[in-house]
Amino acid sequence: MTVTVPSKINVHLAVGPARDDGYHELTTVFQALSLTDTVTVSAAEESSLQVRGEGEKAVPRDERNLAWRAIDVLAEHLDTTPAELGPVQIALEKNIPVAGGMAGGSADAAGALLGLATLWKLDLSRDELTRLAAKLGSDVPFSLLGGTALGTGRGEELLPVLTRHTFHWVLAFAQRGLSTPRVYKELDRLREAGEPPPAAGDHDVVIEALASGDPHRLAELIGNDLQIAAVSLRPNLRRTLRAGVEAGALAGLVSGSGPTCAFLCEDAESAVQVSARLSGAGVCRTVRVASGPVHGARVVESDGGPPGGEPPWDPTPPQAHA
Ligand SMILES: C[C@](O)(CO)[C@H](O)COP(=O)(O)OP(=O)(O)OC[C@H]1O[C@@H](n2ccc(N)nc2=O)[C@H](O)[C@@H]1O
Numbered sequence: 653m654t655v656t657v658p659s660k661i662n663v664h665l666a667v668g669p670a671r672d673d674g675y676h677e678l679t680t681v682f683q684a685l686s687l688t689d690t691v692t693v694s695a696a697e698e699s700s701l702q703v704r705g706e707g708e709k710a711v712p713r714d715e716r717n718l719a720w721r722a723i724d725v726l727a728e729h730l731d732t733t734p735a736e737l738g739p740v741q742i743a744l745e746k747n748i749p750v751a752g753g754m755a756g757g758s759a760d761a762a763g764a765l766l767g768l769a770t771l772w773k774l775d776l777s778r779d780e781l782t783r784l785a786a787k788l789g790s791d792v793p794f795s796l797l798g799g800t801a802l803g804t805g806r807g808e809e810l811l812p813v814l815t816r817h818t819f820h821w822v823l824a825f826a827q828r829g830l831s832t833p834r835v836y837k838e839l840d841r842l843r844e845a846g847e848p849p850p851a852a853g854d855h856d857v858v859i860e861a862l863a864s865g866d867p868h869r870l871a872e873l874i875g876n877d878l879q880i881a882a883v884s885l886r887p888n889l890r891r892t893l894r895a896g897v898e899a900g901a902l903a904g905l906v907s908g909s910g911p912t913c914a915f916l917c918e919d920a921e922s923a924v925q926v927s928a929r930l931s932g933a934g935v936c937r938t939v940r941v942a943s944g945p946v947h948g949a950r951v952v953e954s955d956g957g958p959p960g961g962e963p964p965w966d967p968t969p970p971q972a973h974a
């Protein structure tokens with residue numbers, strides 16, 4: 653059973669104060685991008701986890717791996733044990749940078765959940781699968797859903813946003829990853845020390861700009877409250893952000909908790925030009941071109957049965973109005 657899962661950027665990320673449970677209240681607009689991980693799950697004699705590709709050495713191969721933890725979450729939901737469900741082999745093919753602020757681990761968790769639910773022919777509704785996804789992490793429900801969506805709560809409450817237009821992005825991967833909790837803590841520290849002005853404005857206008865399909869309009873509105881914290885921890889991100897715009901992008905921002913920088917480009921051709929110039933600028937480890945929105949976790953190959961193609965749930969959930 654093979655599942656592809658998108659990465660994400662937050663074109664808008666407004667962070668509220670820390671809650672009693674340690675999470676921050678968010679208002680965010682997610683967009684799923686064409687940079688994807690592939691998760692393959694199969695019944696096996698013995699359980700195992702294989703990881704190949706981008707940042708493979710930094711990915712844990714044990715129960716700390718989010719894809720692996722999907723088994724425990726499914727077992728708990730079914731009131732059984734992983735041993736009862738049977739040994740499985742999970743293989744991750746990674747393209748999404750590790751600890752890069754693009755929901756790489758979350759993508760693998762969503763892929764494993766969908767793959768295992770399909771492999772084991774579990775009768776789970778979309779809502780059930782989404783609830784299980786939220787147990788694995790705040791970004792995991794969006795990795796399942798994909799597209800463009802408004803996220804609230806700790807980021808796990810989603811309202812799909814209907815967008816007919818494709819946007820073109822250039823992604824600058826950093827040498828080393830950043831820890832998400834560390835970036836949130838740094839924002840709290842900066843706020844305590846003098847309240848940096850919010851970077852993210854009003855989410856409604858961002859959704860309108862996405863609906864318009866006009867990248868120039870969107871470029872004026874993208875913003876991420878976590879950017880100042882990521883830049884505080886990695887000051888050289890300032891140079892990367894500047895270099896993307898100098899290379900011809902309309903605007904750039906830190907993706908989620910960083911350190912990946914995402915640059916919005918006028919069109920596909922411009923994205924290729926910007927990526928070539930940015931590669932030559934020597935301000936990051938790797939440059940990739942991606943577009944969005946794309947669909948969420950999707951079974952692309954299944955053993956025996958017809959390829960899944962679509963997720964096993966109602967494809968027209970409620971939508972936010974642009
Ligand atoms: C930065 C974002 O990628 C934006 O979408 C997400 O907020 C991060 O989501 P994630 O990596 O799935 O995060 P989780 O695994 O749920 O949480 C990891 C840690 O990040 C911090 N965290 C996460 C989400 C949130 N709304 N507030 C937080 O403060 C908490 O310290 C938490 O312990």
Ligand SMILES: Nc1ncnc2c1ncn2[C@@H]1O[C@H](COP(=O)(O)OP(=O)(O)OP(=O)(O)O)[C@@H](O)[C@H]1O
Pocket residue numbers: 710711712716717718719744749750751752753754755756757758760761791829830832908909910
């Ligand atoms: N399948 C996985 N792929 C990558 N990292 C994983 C995975 N499972 C667990 N991890 C651990 O999670 C940490 C964060 O990795 P991840 O790639 O999910 O970060 P991220 O993309 O910045 O997350 P987000 O954007 O959701 O905040 C890694 O440093 C790694 O130790």
